[in-house]
């Protein structure tokens with residue numbers, strides 16, 4: 128069982144292509160299923176800790192994995208029962224079923240067990256499963272102490288995070304060969320529990336992966352405040368949001384944070400923030416490593432003028448909040464320079480329209496169209512670069528759903544960008560630090576706490 132951090136993420140089609148390439152290189156389908164099933168059995172053995180196991184098997188290769196695992200568990204004297212829905216549909220699935228020398232319990236009458244293993248459907252699920260299948264799965268899941276899914280909980284479509292049925296929540300999902308998008312994209316991601324990878328020895332790659340602990344910039348003996356990164360925060364109508372972004376940039380490690388506003392006497396944040404009146408010229412200081420524009424900017428003519436000046440400054444940009452409402456998405460493609468856009472669902476739809484495509488596909492398309500790194504925020508944040516590279520984040524703390532946390536994220540990413548990380552790395556590091564700070568804050572924190580917690584997770 129391998130943790131998913133940093134691992135490639137493959138669609139069902141890409142997974143089949145990787146399997147086909149392995150077979151063309153001499154591996155058989157039976158060998159792959161044997162590795163998958165035996166790896167799953169080892170994981171179940173550890174997780175079940177001697178408690179009786181029920182394996183529900185479907186007609187395809189997910190069910191084949193289930194039969195191989197059940198046979199391996201029985202050989203190791205683990206108490207295990209099997210129920211099957213439908214006859215095996217392929218030669219390899221028939222081979223797997225032939226390994227199981229115990230009884231196969233009738234589907235509708237199966238009695239639950241403390242440990243449930245769902246091997247009904249995986250990446251081959253092509254339509255909503257029959258209610259007869261889901262009723263048994265839900266009944267056994269409700270009665271189990273531990274629920275384990277093989278590859279994907281049955282009823283989840285593999286690529287877009289869609290639920291094709293009322294899927295019960297699992298404790299652990301054992302992904303065979305590679306992590307799939309629906310392990311990370313909502314609403315499916317809330318059903319999968321902990322995701323662990325079962326290595327089946329086939330080479331996989333591609334441009335999509337799960338986020339991992341990023342390379343964070345660190346000061347050394349030659350560092351000074353400008354080399355640590357200078358971040359300019361452009362304030363506007365709502366001063367508090369820009370204060371949060373500025374505090375976050377400082378606490379994420381920026382050496383110098385410049386808060387540009389017209390108002391005086393409204394400072395809320397740390398004294399370490401340098402406060403100046405906004406002028407368009409103040410944005411062209413070539414020591415500025417990142418401009419953060421959007422938190423609390425407003426949407427009036429002043430806001431528009433400031434956004435125009437930021438776009439014209441030639442400095443790397445983090446574009447958030449109100450700036451995403453003002454900007455023309457397609458005009459961004461003509462803007463030469465580094466840009467990171469940080470839309471939540473509403474801002475994304477405003478900029479790029481609604482679509483039935485999956486969240487990662489929408490993020491990739493938006494990144495290519497705007498020539499920007501796009502941080503598509505949410506309970507399932509996905510980052511895409513213009514060249515198609517995609518980073519998926521495991522679900523973050525639901526307590527992040529409070530005002531101001533987006534402003535904190537924009538400032539954090541600004542600090543990473545100003546410190547010299549490339550835009551995709553800066554976005555990944557920013558989202559990672561933000562998620563860690565939220566974890567550390569626990570429950571019912573406010574955005575100010577989150578910004579303050581960044582110093583401790585910066586490590």
Ligand SMILES: NC(=O)C1=CN([C@@H]2O[C@H](COP(=O)(O)OP(=O)(O)OC[C@H]3O[C@@H](n4cnc5c(N)ncnc54)[C@H](OP(=O)(O)O)[C@@H]3O)[C@@H](O)[C@H]2O)[C@@H](O)CC1
Nearest residue numbers: 146160187188189216248249250251252253254255256278
């Ligand atoms: N790729 C790899 O490298 C490896 C993959 N491995 C494993 O294989 C799994 C993928 O196997 P798979 O392709 O056979 O698909 P799977 O999910 O078992 O279901 C397909 C079957 O169900 C049927 N069916 C579909 N929807 C249905 C519905 N709503 N209601 C009823 N029936 C429905 C469908 O029939 P059909 O659509 O033709 O009617 C077909 O018979 C993968 O998740 C992993 O566990 C590993 O062994 C090792 C290497």
Ligand SMILES: [K+]
Nearest residue numbers: 245247248279
């Ligand atoms: K399954």
